[in-house]
Amino acid sequence: MTEQKNRAGYCSLAALRYAEVLYQLKVPEEAIGETKRLWEVSEELPEVLSNPAVSKEQKHGIIDRIFPKEMRSFLKVLVDHEKAGILEEIFQGYEEKKQAAEGIVTAVLRYTTLPLEEQKEKMEAWIKKTMHAGKVSWVLEEDASLLGGFILSIGDKEYDYSVQGRLNRLEEKLTWR
Template sequence: MTQTAINYARVLHELSIPRETIMDTKQAFLSVPELNVFFTNPVISKEKKHEVINRLFPKEIKSFLKVLCNHHSFDEVNDIFEAYEDWERQKQNKLLAKLYYFTAPNEEQLAKIKEFLCKEYKANDVEFMLKEQPELLGGFILRVGDKEYDWSVKGRFQLLKQKLTWR
């Protein structure tokens, strides 16, 4: 994520645009990849891009999108929305944890992981991104920022392999 995306995210936050509008706009860009292609195409005129913005998006976010268009920053729109969500989580002292699993965790397991993370990182809450990864062979990998907790069977095999080759 670039500093430019982070700066735009802070501006987006300061504009006091309703969160729902921002999330709907983010979802539009994620679900219709052609929008990114259209807005980053240098051949299409700025006026044509503004016209599409006026037709497709809520009034609260139109000006912001036009600024992105005018400054040729639309290639960072997804990073801007991600940085915005990071900013919101940080403001609420909420942690983002990515959990890659072989078998989906139940509610009790998630609650224990959440309790551990809140204590470890002194956070108020944890937001999980869950993703199934059959290649783990069992267990899970938990990532928080740049820290990784690997409790997967695949990770254990790799660790054992390292120990055996060092001898």
Template sequence: MINLLKKQVIPMTTAAVNYAKVLYELPVPEEAVNESERLLQENPELIRCLENPLIAFEAMEDIIDRIFPKEIRSFLKVVCRHKKMGVWKEIFRAYRSMSMRDKKILEAEIICVTPPQKEQLEGIQTFLCREFHVKTAEIRITEDKSLIGGFILRAGGKEFDWSLRGRYFRLRQKLTRR
């Protein structure tokens, strides 16, 4: 399955990764995690309440108990108690990354001038599955006109640069070494 996503990548804090690890190790069903993330995404006022230091912790606990699935409530209360709700997006993103890694799904990014066609994406996915020994790849597409042509593929800590800009820089570097 190829998922085309267009989002900006934001680096994760150590705190967010640590909370995500704890959440991933808890016996919380993935549906409860997804539902909680959806609730937070759709309700910015809810986030403001759970981040607000002027609101008593007991009131935050009451909000969490009334809104969120019961399996994740304790975790969210701990996050609120330690005043880390400001990194909720990072926590859920790190959680998804861990889940995908365990399911043998690779996260990849294609940076290109124009989005690839369906057949090209399927070929790239086949390459990624073979190269990284995974079942499937979730591919995010980012457009960058400065590449001139071609694309850059980032996955699993590796970068494959098949862009014209990259080829130009490599050629220039090779010629200046002589």
């Protein structure tokens, strides 16, 4: 299975394609949000809609009774193609697609010491200039294993200014790897 790295981990290529379709359908945000909420709060719903022993007709009936009208056709296509199990990945890909269209870049900052507001503002200005973004959405994660400094991840790019990263690079130079 082909996978593409994104800010929260890995999304299957199928999930990214379905996310693109969902974005192109221009389904109202309220319907997508309600579908996501229903999917997350119910343990049985994902199991039933992903279960190959449950007939497509039964799955369609469940979809018609539970989900918003605007999402029903999309969800039926997912269950018909046995892709209901990747719905969370699809929502993740959809959010990324929506943010990209709005000029929002997500920056993941792993740090040992929380940066000062001034430092964060300078990083944000650099990110906007470098990535041609209108806005930066921050994900801040404390990581003591870095020993010092930080790692900034933006899309598929990673900027490692951590002490651990410098030690690793020094070790590579010394051992000629």
